[in-house]
Structures are given as C-alpha cells and as structure tokens.
Amino acid sequence: MSGDLVIRNMTRAELDRLIGWAATEGWNPGLHDAALFWATDPDAFIAAELDGELIGAGAITSYGGAFGFMGFFIVRPAFRGRGLGNALWHARRDRLIARLRPGASIGLDGVFAMQDYYARGGFVFSHRNLRFRAEVPDSPPHSPHWPHSPDSPDPSRSDDVIVPLDEVPFDDVLAYDRTCFPAAREAFLRGWIRQEEGLALGCLRQGRLGGFGVVRRCGDGCKIGPLFADDADAAEALYAHLAAFAAGGPVFLDVPENHPAAMALAHRHGMTEVFGCARMYLGPAPGLVHKRIFGITTFELG
Known part of the structure; x- marks a missing residue:
C-alpha cells in the first residue's frame, strides 16, 4: 500500500x-x-x-x-x-x-x-x-392474515388489539425492547418508532404490551424490524399489519434461525430466504428472551 x-x-x-x-x-x-x-x-x-x-x-x-x-x-x-x-x-x-x-x-x-x-x-x-423476502399484493385482503391457512395462528384473538405504537407509554416499549436487546437503547428507539416513511405498531393484550414492530421504506420495498412478540399469535397480527404497509412491493424480515416459531412465520407467508448473517459475540452471550424475537432490528446497529 x-x-x-x-x-x-x-x-x-x-x-x-x-x-x-x-x-x-x-x-x-x-x-x-x-x-x-x-x-x-x-x-x-x-x-x-x-x-x-x-x-x-x-x-x-x-x-x-x-x-x-x-x-x-x-x-x-x-x-x-x-x-x-x-x-x-x-x-x-x-x-x-x-x-x-x-x-x-x-x-x-x-x-x-x-x-x-x-x-x-x-x-x-x-x-x-436469515433475511426473508415476500411480495405483498397491491391490495392485501382486509383480514390481518394473508394468505389464510387453517394451520395459522389466530391473528384476531379477542384480547389482542393492534394500535399505533405512539399510543403505548414509551417506558413500556423501552421495557419490552430490553427483554429482546442486550441494553437499553432509548435514543435509538425514540427516533426509530417515529421515523418518516415508517409505521410502528403495538399489540395490546388486556391493556398490556404483548409485542411491537416497525416497518420502514428502503431503496427496494420495505423492511420489518424489529418484530418482537409474546407468541406466534401476536407476531402474526403485527406482521400482517406491518406487511400491508409494503403493499405492491417486497417486504423483508430478518429472522433468527434459533427461534422455530419465527422461522415458521416466514415460511407460512411464503417468504424466500435471500441473505443471511452469523450472529457472534465477543464476551458472554446476552441473556435475551429469544422466544419473543421474531425479527431483529437491523444488521447494522443490532
């Protein structure tokens, strides 16, 4: 050189x-x-x-x-x-x-x-x-789950309500995020959930936050991330509403392979694997609630 x-x-x-x-x-x-x-x-x-x-x-x-x-x-x-x-x-x-x-x-x-x-x-x-991709129809069905499958989780549980994340106390969002991410990231979340050309939603269960997700526009289609939820039902409901934001184009979701329910969600929606990365740690692996992580936030900032 x-x-x-x-x-x-x-x-x-x-x-x-x-x-x-x-x-x-x-x-x-x-x-x-x-x-x-x-x-x-x-x-x-x-x-x-x-x-x-x-x-x-x-x-x-x-x-x-x-x-x-x-x-x-x-x-x-x-x-x-x-x-x-x-x-x-x-x-x-x-x-x-x-x-x-x-x-x-x-x-x-x-x-x-x-x-x-x-x-x-x-x-x-x-x-x-693993990064998965799906094409979202121009006009997704009004039902929050597409395509319908009799084996799918029920996205319309009577005690689940999908709301704009701004309607949820930020401290509740921060606390939920902390179970899925190794440290508090208040500054990041405040901007991420309110970004332009994006949508942030929460899943309320009897008034308690049972998950949340964000979708944002990218150079090609939209990416969902994070997608955190108590279980497959909450993740299904959030995914369907977030994916509808990408109507007429592709939607991407970065799925942790060590979570079978997250992989099942991607496969259920006909998503195709297009890319992947190895998550590695220097020092002890953080103690996260992996069963809540249906989609990571970003490959760039974690």
Whole structure:
C-alpha cells in the first residue's frame, strides 16, 4: 500500500456515502437510516482514509457502555485484498472495547464467508439471522392474515388489539425492547418508532404490551424490524399489519434461525430466504428472551 492508513471518526456527510456503499453492496438500507443511526451514536462511525481518500468504514455502536455492536463494515472493492480492511476491523474492535464498560459484550452480524475471520478476532458464533423476502399484493385482503391457512395462528384473538405504537407509554416499549436487546437503547428507539416513511405498531393484550414492530421504506420495498412478540399469535397480527404497509412491493424480515416459531412465520407467508448473517459475540452471550424475537432490528446497529 502507498501512504499511511488513517483511522478516524466519520463526518455526517461521510455517513451518507457509507449508506450509498451499503446500497451498492445490496444491503438495501432504509431511506432515513443515516439520520437515525447518526442520532443514536455519532461517535460510532469510523472511517479508513488512504492518501486523503475515504476507502472504508464501519460502525462501532455503544449502548450506554453496556453493550456494543459492530456493523456496516465496508471496504471499497478497489482497496480489498491489501490488508486495509484487516487494519480497519481490528482498530474498530479495539476502539469499541475502549468505549464500553469492563466486561461488556460486543455483538455483530457477519456474512457467513467472514465467520472464521471474526472467530479469529475473538467472536463466538451464537446463531444465524436469515433475511426473508415476500411480495405483498397491491391490495392485501382486509383480514390481518394473508394468505389464510387453517394451520395459522389466530391473528384476531379477542384480547389482542393492534394500535399505533405512539399510543403505548414509551417506558413500556423501552421495557419490552430490553427483554429482546442486550441494553437499553432509548435514543435509538425514540427516533426509530417515529421515523418518516415508517409505521410502528403495538399489540395490546388486556391493556398490556404483548409485542411491537416497525416497518420502514428502503431503496427496494420495505423492511420489518424489529418484530418482537409474546407468541406466534401476536407476531402474526403485527406482521400482517406491518406487511400491508409494503403493499405492491417486497417486504423483508430478518429472522433468527434459533427461534422455530419465527422461522415458521416466514415460511407460512411464503417468504424466500435471500441473505443471511452469523450472529457472534465477543464476551458472554446476552441473556435475551429469544422466544419473543421474531425479527431483529437491523444488521447494522443490532
């Protein structure tokens, strides 16, 4: 390589470029991801600069120092195979460790081809998160479940009510999210559930929050994430309402393979697997209520 590789924090404008690279890689970012991610943790975005040129970047998000997540790791194709990505990845890992409390864990969703590389960096495999895609009809049936199957969970239980998530006390949303995510992420959630060109819904059971989900518009169709629910009935009802937001185009859901009911939901709706990542942790695997996780939030920030 020529010149010196400089590892530094990114500017807000450079994050827009990173989002563009992600779109080129086929990761299909949300239309407002850059603003939402920056508001969550502006110190998370790390650039690799060579001879004054931005050649790679990635995120090292800290959630209050209690949990970290590495994502958005991209090196421009012309600069791959020269050790630059290796230098950037290790610098990011070490910087994130320094941003966290002693003993805090770090997670990542890495493409399968990089799983052995991340293992050499200390990360231990947990499970696979698989991206599924379905085409949503232009005019989905009024019933909140489509297509109908006699073996499907009942999405219209008398004690389940789907409501805009803004009608649910935010503290209840934050508490529910904390059972499915390794740390409190108040700043992220406040923006995520109120984002433009998105829809956030909750499932109320006798007045208690029994799950919630968010769908957002992306360059190609819409993504649902997160999709958290007490059980398959609540997840079914939320999914059907959220998927209807994507009418006339594709909808994507990133499903944890270690949750059979979540995989069953994807298969029940005729979804096709199109991508996947290995969830890995540096440090102890967090104690989550996995039976509630029907769809993760993002591959980029966890």
